[in-house]
Every structure is written in structure tokens, then in C-alpha cells.
Amino acid sequence: MGAGLDRALLDAVSGFVAERLGLHFPEERWPDLARGLANACRELGFEEPDACARRLATCELTVRQLETLASHLTVGETCFFRDPASFEALERQILLPLVARRAEAGRTLRLWSAGCCTGEEAYSLAITCLRVLPDLRSWNVSILATDINPKFLAKAEAGVYSEWSFRGAPAWLRERFFSPAGGKTVSIDSAVRSLVRFGYLNLAEDAYPSLHNGTNGMDVVFCRNVLMYFTPEHQRRVAASLHRCLVDGGCLLVNPAEAGTSLFPMFVAEHVGDVCFYRRTSEAGRVAARLVSVPLPPGAGGLPGAMAAGMVELPVAVDPLASAAPMVASVPVPAVEEPGAPEAVAGESAASPLVLARALADQGRLEEALAACTGALAADRTDPTAHFLHATICHELGRLEEAVVALGRVLYLDQDFVLAHHGLGGLYRRLGKRKQAQRHLAVALELLAARDRDAVVPESDGMTCGRLLESVRVLAGV
Numbered sequence: 001m002g003a004g005l006d007r008a009l010l011d012a013v014s015g016f017v018a019e020r021l022g023l024h025f026p027e028e029r030w031p032d033l034a035r036g037l038a039n040a041c042r043e044l045g046f047e048e049p050d051a052c053a054r055r056l057a058t059c060e061l062t063v064r065q066l067e068t069l070a071s072h073l074t075v076g077e078t079c080f081f082r083d084p085a086s087f088e089a090l091e092r093q094i095l096l097p098l099v100a101r102r103a104e105a106g107r108t109l110r111l112w113s114a115g116c117c118t119g120e121e122a123y124s125l126a127i128t129c130l131r132v133l134p135d136l137r138s139w140n141v142s143i144l145a146t147d148i149n150p151k152f153l154a155k156a157e158a159g160v161y162s163e164w165s166f167r168g169a170p171a172w173l174r175e176r177f178f179s180p181a182g183g184k185t186v187s188i189d190s191a192v193r194s195l196v197r198f199g200y201l202n203l204a205e206d207a208y209p210s211l212h213n214g215t216n217g218m219d220v221v222f223c224r225n226v227l228m229y230f231t232p233e234h235q236r237r238v239a240a241s242l243h244r245c246l247v248d249g250g251c252l253l254v255n256p257a258e259a260g261t262s263l264f265p266m267f268v269a270e271h272v273g274d275v276c277f278y279r280r281t282s283e284a285g286r287v288a289a290r291l292v293s294v295p296l297p298p299g300a301g302g303l304p305g306a307m308a309a310g311m312v313e314l315p316v317a318v319d320p321l322a323s324a325a326p327m328v329a330s331v332p333v334p335a336v337e338e339p340g341a342p343e344a345v346a347g348e349s350a351a352s353p354l355v356l357a358r359a360l361a362d363q364g365r366l367e368e369a370l371a372a373c374t375g376a377l378a379a380d381r382t383d384p385t386a387h388f389l390h391a392t393i394c395h396e397l398g399r400l401e402e403a404v405v406a407l408g409r410v411l412y413l414d415q416d417f418v419l420a421h422h423g424l425g426g427l428y429r430r431l432g433k434r435k436q437a438q439r440h441l442a443v444a445l446e447l448l449a450a451r452d453r454d455a456v457v458p459e460s461d462g463m464t465c466g467r468l469l470e471s472v473r474v475l476a477g478v
């Protein structure tokens with residue numbers, strides 16, 4: 001066996017890697033696992049792979065160590081507009097109709113490249129948005145790009161690429177969206193760069209959908225060439241979680257070669273030429289689709305209750321998203337009572353504006369969520385969780401100063417609200433106020449150190465104190 005590791009040890013390490021990273025190393029891939037481990041061991045502080053493997057098999061790793069391990073076990077193959085037919089389907093079948101509908105209401109688009117590698121996929125999504133939205137400035141476009149490998153993320157943030165990243169890409173891409181960056185490299189335009197937000201997210205372990213990492217209310221998720229490396233169990237779990245990250249009518253694109261349709265029974269598969277993508281269509285959306293496909297009689301008052309309000313306003317093309325609007329506004333509970341919805345809402349009154357605000361925010365309808373949250377705060381200004389939600393929505397909308405003020409209010413009401421300290425740490429850093437940032441991160445570290453690692457952080461959608469502690473440490477640089 002490679003690198004002198006015995007079978008029992010490799011078996012244990014492959015179990016650990018499957019559990020913590022989702023990565024699948026069956027016996028025939030043990031030589032790859034041993035090679036990755038041999039490369040990672042020095043960075044992890046071990047002289048020999050054997051000692052490193054024994055430690056992995058028996059011990060907890062910090063997030064940083066996990067990142068190091070991931071960086072040696074993951075595959076970083078990508079390029080701009082990889083599989084051009086998928087981007088064509090994205091542009092024509094998904095974005096153009098969506099933009100036509102949202103132009104009148106909302107003007108938001110939310111996309112996610114999950115497993116973004118060095119950023120080519122995320123920037124390709126951004127460029128596609130620019131192509132379909134000539135008036136992009138009047139839209140709120142958010143593109144999230146996440147990966148488990150911090151080295152890939154650093155390269156993605158830098159946005160500097162060599163010839164290799166453009167293999168198979170159309171000529172206009174480099175001419176229009178890149179400028180020379182020395183040697184044979186080019187740098188992505190700041191207009192494209194500013195549309196994408198990169199972040200660390202372990203698809204096998206971290207919580208999503210979650211308002212706190214911005215994985216909620218997605219219109220489009222690209223998770224291509226990622227699932228193929230996961231264990232069957234993790235493939236199923238990731239598919240189910242990504243389903244919940246999408247709004248009604250939202251679409252998931254994977255690489256057809258990596259996962260058969262059997263992994264996605266909760267989606268409706270749509271085929272365009274050779275491309276197959278998966279659309280989240282709730283029962284409500286399906287009902288809406290059926291209803292609008294039949295011409296409505298004048299003054300179609302016969303439709304039941306809240307739905308009728310949505311149906312008669314739908315354009316001829318089916319828009320499950322548009323149909324969801326009046327339903328959520330008047331009947332908030334079904335919108336939040338789906339599997340995986342935050343448990344915090346379960347005990348609250350169905351009529352509570354806070355429940356509505358959360359449901360709207362979860363669907364990415366941030367302006368409406370903000371209005372509902374403001375309503376909740378008008379009724380009760382003493383609830384720190386309402387101020388926290390207000391801060392989170394402002395943050396998502398890019399209103400950073402307002403988010404800072406709202407988090408200050410949270411801490412005025414509850415000085416131990418650890419996510420508010422964490423949030424202020426991140427926000428002050430972005431605003432260039434390092435001293436304030438460090439102060440809040442230090443308080444967060446102190447609060448978390450006193451808690452049980454496995455306890456769930458309040459208002460965090462299930463994140464443990466141990467996981468948040470690691471994330472605060474990374475932010476604080478300690």
C-alpha cells in the first residue's frame with residue numbers, strides 16, 4: 001500500500017475523510033489517499049504519514065487542519081465557461097425568462113457556485129449575468145462562490161489567470177472582461193470581480209441553506225464536478241440541502257456524468273439539447289403551472305383563496321416564483337414549514353411579522369424581508385433576534401453601515417449574543433476598522449471558549465460553537 005500505510009489505517013482514514021469532507025476514497029483509490037496524505041503530513045505538522053494517519057483516525061482536527069487536508073485531497077480542475085452548453089441553457093432557459101419577470105418586481109438575482117475551485121465558474125456566472133442584464137446597476141445581483149480549499153479561494157479572489165483557464169472559451173471573453181496582468185496572465189475586470197463573494201464552505205459539514213452564510217433563496221446553484229468525489233450518502237445529503245437552498249422555480253446544475261437523475265427525485269428535470277438541469281418546483285408551483293396553462297376566464301374569481309390573487313396576475317409564461325409571492329405574504333406558515341427550515345420559527349405565531357420576514361429572507365426576497373422585519377421591530381424593539389435578523393438582511397443587501405447599527409442594538413439588548421460579535425468583527429474588517437473588528441472577535445472568542453464545542457449557537461441555523469470558534473479564529477488571525 002502507498003506511503004507504507006497499512007490497510008487498517010487507510011480504512012480508518014478513508015472513513016474520517018468521508019465523514020468530515022464527504023470525499024469518497026473506496027479501496028481502489030487508496031493509493032490516491034495515501035499520496036494526498038503523504039503530501040499533507042508536513043503541513044499538518046507530522047514528519048511521517050503514518051503518524052499523521054494515526055492522528056486523523058483517532059482525533060478531532062481544527063478547521064485549518066481540515067482545510068490543509070482538503071487542499072491535498074481535492075481536484076482543482078476547472079476553466080471559464082466549462083461545458084458551454086450549460087451556460088447557454090443558463091442564459092436562455094433560466095436567466096432571460098427570470099429577468100423578464102423580475103424586471104417589474106424585485107430586480108434581484110442570486111446565484112451560487114458551490115465548489116467554485118479557483119473562481120472560473122463563478123466569474124463565468126457573473127459574466128453571464130452581465131450579458132443578460134445591460135442595466136445591471138439597477139439590479140441587486142449576488143453571486144456566492146464557496147469552496148473547501150482556501151488556496152483555491154485565494155487564487156479566485158485574486159482573479160488572475162493564465163492561458164490554461166481559457167481553454168475552449170470564446171475569444172470575446174478575454175477581450176471584453178480581462179486586462180493584462182504581467183507575463184502571460186490576465187486579470188478579471190473589477191466590474192465582474194465585485195459581483196462575486198467568495199467564502200469557505202464545507203459542503204459535507206456546514207449548515208446550508210442559511211441566511212448567515214448567504215446560501216438561502218438561490219435562483220441558480222451550480223454544483224458541477226463536485227458530487228462525483230463524494231460518498232453516495234453525502235451526494236444524497238448535498239442534493240437534498242441544495243434543493244432547500246433554492247427558491248421555488250430555482251435551478252440546480254450538476255455535471256450529468258457525475259450523478260444520475262435518481263439523486264434528484266425532489267426536482268423536476270428539464271432537458272435542453274444535451275443539457276439537463278433540475279428545477280425546484282413546489283406543489284404550489286406545479287398547481288400554478290397547471291392553472292396558468294389553461295386560459296383564465298375574465299374575472300377568474302373562482303380560483304381558491306390566496307392563490308387566485310397570484311394566478312390572475314401571472315404572465316402567460318409560467319412563473320412559479322411570481323405565484324409564490326402572494327401565497328407567502330398571506331399564508332406564511334407553509335413557506336417556512338419545509339424540511340430543514342430553522343426550528344426557531346416553529347414556536348412562533350403564524351401571523352408574526354418576524355416569521356414572515358424570515359420566510360421572505362430565506363427565499364432571497366430581501367427588500368420585502370426588510371420591510372417585514374421593520375414591521376416586527378415596530379411592534380417590539382426589545383427582541384435582539386429581530387435586530388439580528390435586520391442586521392443579517394441589511395448585510396445581504398450590501399447595506400453594511402445599517403448592519404453595523406443593527407448589530408449594535410443586538411448587543412445593547414444582549415451583550416453575550418455571540419453571532420453579533422462575530423458579525424461585527426467581519427463587518428468592521430470589511431469597513432477597514434481593524435481595531436473595532438479585533439475587539440469584537442476577542443469577545444466572541446472568549447464567549448465561545450466558555451461553551452460546549454458541540455452546543456448549537458443560538459440563531460445560527462445549527463452551527464456548533466466549535467465550528468464558529470474556528471471561524472472566529474481564522475477571522476481574527478489567531
Ligand SMILES: C[S@@+](CC[C@H](N)C(=O)[O-])C[C@H]1O[C@@H](n2cnc3c(N)ncnc32)[C@H](O)[C@@H]1O
Nearest residue numbers: 021074077078115117148149202203204224225
Ligand atoms: C473539479 S473542481 C470543480 C470546479 C467547478 N465547479 C467546475 O465544475 O469547473 C471540484 C471542487 O470541489 C471542491 N470540494 C471538494 N470537496 C468539497 C467539500 N466538501 N466542500 C466544498 N467544496 C469541496 C474542491 O476543492 C474543488 O475546488
